[in-house]
Amino acid sequence: MRYLLLLFILFSNVLFSQKKLNLIPYPQNLQLSEGKFTISDVFTLSNDLPKEETEYFKKSLNSRLKFQNSDKSKACLVYSQLSKSKNSTQNDEFYSLEITPKQILIKSYTKQGYFLALQTLIQLFEEFKNDQQIPALKIEDQPKFAWRGMHLDVCRHFFTVEEVKKYIDYLAMYKLNTFHWHLTDDQGWRIEIKKYPKLTQIGSKRKESMIGAYVDNTFDGKPYGPYFYTQDQIKDVVKYAQDRHITVVPEIEMPGHALAALAAYPELACTKGPFEPATKWGVFDDVFCPKDETFKFLENVLDEVMVLFPSKYIHIGGDECPKTRWKECAHCQELIKKNNLKDEHGLQSYFIHRIEKYVNSKGRKIIGWDEILEGGLAPNAAVMSWTGVNGGIEAAKSNHFAVMTPGSYCYFDHYQGDPATEPNAFGGFTPLDKVYSYNPIPTELNTEQAKYILGVQANLWTEYIEDFKQVQYMIFPRLMALSEVGWGTSDPENYKEFEGRVINEFKVLDKMNVNYAKSIYNVSGKVIPKNNGVVYELSTSQNPSGIRYTLDETNPNSNSQAYQNPIPVSKSMTVKSAYFENGQLKSAVSSQQFTISKSTGKNITLEQQPSENYSFGGAFTLIDGIIGNQRQLGKTWLGFQGKDVVATIDFGNKTNFTEVYFNTLENKGSWIHMAKSAQIFVSDDNKNFKMIKEIGKDEIQNAKGKIKLNVGNQNSKYIKIKIENAGIIPAGNPGADSKAWLFVDEIRVN
Structure with missing residues (x-):
């Protein structure tokens, strides 16, 4: 009997030790010990604890506890600063947290490590608040990645200083350490620049805003703004973030996304204007002209920005810069010749190089979206890889640092649940498990190259996010998945276990009155x-x-x-x-x-794969029986940038059919264009194909993208559908000279 009792005790201890505590992100190493630490009503703190971090700890608990100071021998919470050896593999954010029945001991090299340990301790206090007993344990922990970031766009929609501070608090709770503040864009200039007051007098407001789905092309008719942050407010936010060991990285967009600035100072453009801050979302042809007065303007702006933000990196945008105006501009063409540049892409590289040289002269470095790779990367620039992982791979292979933020995993303006049950979003489909599955180190990199991956970041663009409650909805719970990915302890094979921790964490968000998404329910x-x-x-x-x-x-x-x-x-x-x-x-x-047809569920292959951002379900999405909603670019559409769709379907046996259906989209503001043409082929051996139908752009346009093709009486084992991409976007359209997007949903055969 005693033997059975001993087995039961041992088995119970094994189960307890295997059960994960409710910590997010989960620590690198956690060992449970015997005994428990009892939380008494009076919690004593060692006299020599770091002051600001400890005050944050006390405020965060905000419970019935009373705090008193004491010497180390009597204190409940004790801190010891470590000295790092030269050969240490531990980084500055390392901490150890040891809880015994008598005391809680934190060790770290830096105040930042101490602060991170406190975040873990706060979560433990929350988990065990009911019985007031925390299990004895020892944690040794540090993040895998140095850059664990969240971005916030305040240009499309503005958020107050208090709301931005709440956003920073969320990052601190889950051990993120970088806040990327997107402060300028076509739709609004949000930072006071004292040398150029018209930036906020004119550029911080717009006459109206686009509402609803992009294809609706409707506006609210309401003036928006003026909204901007004064320099004193900026300093306040930066200090607030510093107190939480979070670096604020400002973004000043250039050379594109500049309409709000050009509305204030039209002389900085290639044409005379007039300009106004954009009321639509998307990309616009008018950009900064690379002339001396433009560079002087930007240098003066950056001077004021760098005084406000002590961050190592200054984000200079660099994305989605149409070359239309530069092609038509005599000054730009002369500049290309004078500097022996290859083309307008080379001119973009010239622009970024010149800005980088200035920022470097001030002791700082630039980081930009992966389009700054166009024409050659500036010598010391870091890349933020958003269009996929290739930008990060290219940067790392050329010994440049990169932050991985691919849209398919890290864009939190995408849908996170069934689009039919979710608020209107920009598009895409990035549920919690997709975020959690991301590995920021591309498999294409070797060990040395992987060292150039600084970390991971998620982005929140706010075209469809009008208030802070919706900000909360879009980042939670996905921010929790991002935090564990950045910490390096995510385990996609055990996603359900992580999901359970997320659901437990909802109790904390409820107490904070956070409007989180309940899509996983x-x-x-x-x-x-x-x-x-x-x-x-x-x-x-x-x-x-x-x-x-x-x-x-x-x-x-x-x-x-x-x-x-x-x-x-x-x-x-x-x-x-x-x-x-x-x-x-x-x-x-x-x-x-x-909607079932003869092609549903059959074997399908694609000659070219869709873009990473719009590839949910892969080729199977085209024959899964689900017709896409033309107002929601969610999980039912595949998107191809600059590529044709060439799909071959194997019926398995020779099959009779007379009709072929597919849908495509047009949304020129987002660079999405109708297909240029479509051809249908048949074959019995998957080698020799015969074309049986062809239609051109006019027919596709007249059908408004809902294509039904009568192909006569056919009997074949294979059918191939080629849908031709529009190619390079022509002048006069948003994104001119860039590769057009082609979106396709279900291919049906009857």
């Missing part, structure tokens, strides 16, 4: 190929036995069909699903309409 659906067709698999973060669904277009209730196995989809139908607990609806109702 909703029932999510995944289309899976099976038996030459498809089935629809439902899942939820809760107990799957609570899922109910219907197939008759009525909303499910607690008595509807209980979900047990993937639902066969052999005909056109609508699946509605929801999660119920104790008979009560606990989620939004998800609805998925299927």
